[in-house]
Each structure stands twice: as C-alpha cells, then as structure tokens.
Amino acid sequence: MAKSTLTDDPVREQDKFMLRLPEGMRDRIRAKAEQNGRSMNAEIVALLEREYPAPTDVMHVHLANIRRALDQYERETDPRARLHLQHMVEAMVTSGHNLQIDWDPDDDLPF
Numbered sequence: 001m002a003k004s005t006l007t008d009d010p011v012r013e014q015d016k017f018m019l020r021l022p023e024g025m026r027d028r029i030r031a032k033a034e035q036n037g038r039s040m041n042a043e044i045v046a047l048l049e050r051e052y053p054a055p056t057d058v059m060h061v062h063l064a065n066i067r068r069a070l071d072q073y074e075r076e077t078d079p080r081a082r083l084h085l086q087h088m089v090e091a092m093v094t095s096g097h098n099l100q101i102d103w104d105p106d107d108d109l110p111f
Helices: 025-035 040-051 055-075 079-094
Strands: none
Touching (some): 025 040, 055 079
16 A cells, blocks of 8 residues: 555645634633544534535535424424424425524523
C-alpha cells in the first residue's frame, strides 16, 4: 500500500477556516466535545451541519422533524399537547417550501 502524501490526503484538501473565539468558548467547546466523545473539530462541524445542512439534505431534515413530531403525537396522551403537536405538524407541512419552523423535540411543550 502506498504511503499517503500531502497532495493525496483528503483531509488536507478540505476547506480550512481560521476563527477567533470569545474568551471561555474554547473551554466550553472542549467540554461538550469530550461529553459527546468527539474532537473539538468534529463537535464544531456537527453543530454547523445541524444549523446549515447541505442543500440536498434540507428536505430530509425537514421530513425528519415532521416524523419526530408525529411520533411524539402518537405517544402523547394529553389532548392539549396532541392539539399543539397537530398544529405544529400542520405548520411544518405548510411551510415546507421555506423550512422556517424550528422545533426541538426535547423541549417542553408551552403549557
């Protein structure tokens, strides 16, 4: 097997971006990366991927959010919570073209 060189190493071909961090943020990123079992670079990339998914993945993310909301709807027993989830899913489906709904299934419902 040939040894990798600087010119054929895919990691070396990836974009690089220098970034200034506010005081204390590096430590917070390091702590979260350790908690998640990742390098600091992998932690930052994971956050950026979640916030800025590749254009071809945007619809998949949107559909995944709808599926998670529907799954939660199926498990929910409180009628008010079910109604809220129903409205949320309707809004997500309606807004699919601009994907403006931000939803975290781990967040508490607003009542």
